[in-house]
Amino acid sequence: MLSELFIIFFVFFSSSFPCAISHIQASFGISGGFSNENGKVKGGFNFNASMVFGNTRLEHSFKALSAWKKSIIHDPFHMTANWDGPDVCSYNGVFCAKALDDPNIDVVGGLDLTGGEIAGELPKELGMLNDTALIHINSNKFTGNLPSSLTGLSMLREVDLSNNNFTGPFPMDLLNLPGLKYLDLRYNNFHGEIPKEVFEKDLDALFLNDNQFSGSLPKNIGKSKVSVAVLANNELSGCIPSSIGEMSSTLNEFILSNNKISGCLPEEIGSLREATVFDVSFNSLIGSLPESMSRLSNIEEIRISNNNLTGNVTSGLCELPKLWNFSFSDNYFSDEDSKCDSSEKTYDDRNNCIPSRPEQKSEDECSEASKQPVDCAKMCCPGKFHSGRQRSGDFKWSFSGNVTIGHDNSDRSNKLEREESSTGVWY
Numbered sequence: 001m002l003s004e005l006f007i008i009f010f011v012f013f014s015s016s017f018p019c020a021i022s023h024i025q026a027s028f029g030i031s032g033g034f035s036n037e038n039g040k041v042k043g044g045f046n047f048n049a050s051m052v053f054g055n056t057r058l059e060h061s062f063k064a065l066s067a068w069k070k071s072i073i074h075d076p077f078h079m080t081a082n083w084d085g086p087d088v089c090s091y092n093g094v095f096c097a098k099a100l101d102d103p104n105i106d107v108v109g110g111l112d113l114t115g116g117e118i119a120g121e122l123p124k125e126l127g128m129l130n131d132t133a134l135i136h137i138n139s140n141k142f143t144g145n146l147p148s149s150l151t152g153l154s155m156l157r158e159v160d161l162s163n164n165n166f167t168g169p170f171p172m173d174l175l176n177l178p179g180l181k182y183l184d185l186r187y188n189n190f191h192g193e194i195p196k197e198v199f200e201k202d203l204d205a206l207f208l209n210d211n212q213f214s215g216s217l218p219k220n221i222g223k224s225k226v227s228v229a230v231l232a233n234n235e236l237s238g239c240i241p242s243s244i245g246e247m248s249s250t251l252n253e254f255i256l257s258n259n260k261i262s263g264c265l266p267e268e269i270g271s272l273r274e275a276t277v278f279d280v281s282f283n284s285l286i287g288s289l290p291e292s293m294s295r296l297s298n299i300e301e302i303r304i305s306n307n308n309l310t311g312n313v314t315s316g317l318c319e320l321p322k323l324w325n326f327s328f329s330d331n332y333f334s335d336e337d338s339k340c341d342s343s344e345k346t347y348d349d350r351n352n353c354i355p356s357r358p359e360q361k362s363e364d365e366c367s368e369a370s371k372q373p374v375d376c377a378k379m380c381c382p383g384k385f386h387s388g389r390q391r392s393g394d395f396k397w398s399f400s401g402n403v404t405i406g407h408d409n410s411d412r413s414n415k416l417e418r419e420e421s422s423t424g425v426w427y
């Protein structure tokens with residue numbers, strides 16, 4: 001699916017060519033609030049009565065880009081130095097293409113200011129770039145919140161804001177973009193919970209890593225159709241929702257390392273038949289590996305190191321046909337199959353409790369851990385529906401086995417919602 005995006009990207013940019021100026025005279029007041037005072041306009045940019053735009057949509061883009069330039073406080077590589085005058089299609093980082101609804105005119109189809117180290121905020125005027133399908137501004141020093149006017153960018157398919165210093169809660173406005181397929185917010189300072197709406201959006205790729213997102217993973221995570229979900233290096237806690245199994249036909253890479261995820265790995269991860277990379281390392285997972293993991297027939301890399309996992313690493317897992325890098329170091333595994341110690345593959349079993357292997361934990365540490373056995377069948381994880389009839393103090397939770405959310409069967413999920421409000425509760 002990612003390759004599909006790159007094709008879109010390529011077609012878009014390869015079809016762009018210099019704008020044909022068709023001599024439409026610029027007219028003042030087109031979007032209100034503009035008044036000409038000595039060549040300066042209250043909108044905040046230089047505007048000149050004799051400027052000639054290719055078409056009114058380019059003029060809108062000029063206003064947006066001029067306001068943006070005005071809000072930039074530092075541009076060390078002078079990337080926006082030529083952002084002047086009516087020929088917006090010749091601006092650095094601005095890509096024009098034929099309008100989808102009018103092949104006779106050029107419009108601003110994409111923006112790419114990657115690596116500019118530009119500092120400033122995004123002005124609300126960016127909402128006027130409503131022909132733009134791609135905004136890539138990664139590796140800059142943009143700060144602040146995203147303007148809510150971005151909701152108006154109805155053509156946006158790819159938003160890459162990574163490696164900036166954006167702050168605030170998850171930018172919900174982006175989820176209102178009807179065509180959004182690629183959302184990359186990694187390496188910023190977003191905080192708060194990841195909203196459940198993210199997983200209802202028809203995205204191909206989701207990068208939220210290296211922020212300060214906290215709280216539990218929404219239990220509807222399995223509704224997502226992403227092929228890549230990278231949530232690493234946040235403050236996420238709680239269990240991995242069992243609905244993750246519903247991503248079996250689409251999920252290719254799942255990376256949740258270095259959070260505060262607890263509980264057992266759900267049996268349902270065994271359904272992820274398309275997965276090639278599964279990384280939950282550096283969390284607080286407990287219990288043994290679900291046997292279902294030996295069904296991960298496309299898996300190439302498994303990273304479960306640095307948790308509190310126990311039990312046996314079995315041949316079913318170590319012999320998976322495509323697995324070549326399996327790191328389960330820094331846990332409390334007490335045994336591993338001899339197949340796990342293969343010289344052709346990279347297996348890291350260090351710092352466990354496997355008597356037959358070198359570089360293991362001390363006996364004391366291992367015997368301490370073995371005194372606290374974990375029964376994953378009795379663990380309570382999000383995404384499972386509980387009938388709500390348990391006696392208090394009784395930890396024998398009874399799950400209704402085939403009830404998970406996130407599947408395509410809408411009848412069933414409707415039924416579940418009704419049950420939720422009447423007799424039960426979601427964990």
Ligand SMILES: *[C@@H]1O[C@H](CO)[C@@H](O)[C@H](O)[C@H]1NC(C)=O
Nearest residue numbers: 039048049050051052085086
């Ligand atoms: C107005 O724009 C035109 C065309 O870009 C330019 O030739 C002219 O010098 C500008 N006038 C002022 C006052 O900036």
Ligand SMILES: *[C@@H]1O[C@H](CO)[C@@H](O)[C@H](O)[C@H]1NC(C)=O
Nearest residue numbers: 057060128129130131154155
């Ligand atoms: C963008 O906004 C302008 C002005 O509001 C409007 O005329 C134009 O049709 C919009 N374009 C798209 C693609 O929605």
Ligand SMILES: *[C@@H]1O[C@H](CO)[C@@H](O)[C@H](O)[C@H]1NC(C)=O
Nearest residue numbers: 141143144164165166167189
């Ligand atoms: C990011 O912004 C915060 C304040 O919002 C500031 O303290 C921090 O230094 C900034 N980081 C970078 C890398 O600019």
Ligand SMILES: *[C@@H]1O[C@H](CO)[C@@H](O)[C@H](O)[C@H]1NC(C)=O
Nearest residue numbers: 262284285286307308368369
């Ligand atoms: C993991 O093990 C360490 C060391 O025994 C212990 O301090 C910690 O509380 C354990 N964490 C969980 C989530 O069980």
Ligand SMILES: *[C@@H]1O[C@H](CO)[C@@H](O)[C@H](O)[C@H]1NC(C)=O
Nearest residue numbers: 312313314315316335336337
């Ligand atoms: C672990 O599994 C292997 C086979 O996969 C088996 O030979 C071994 O006895 C098991 N160890 C324990 C403690 O169950």
Ligand SMILES: *[C@@H]1O[C@H](CO)[C@@H](O)[C@H](O)[C@H]1NC(C)=O
Nearest residue numbers: 301303305325326327346348
């Ligand atoms: C295997 O995975 C580990 C853990 O992510 C990584 O550190 C190591 O570099 C990988 N090995 C190879 C050969 O890529």
Ligand SMILES: *[C@@H]1O[C@H](CO)[C@@H](O)[C@H](O)[C@H]1NC(C)=O
Nearest residue numbers: 399400401402403404412415
């Ligand atoms: C799933 O739920 C249905 C309806 O509640 C029930 O009839 C069926 O036996 C259940 N199947 C399993 C495998 O638990």
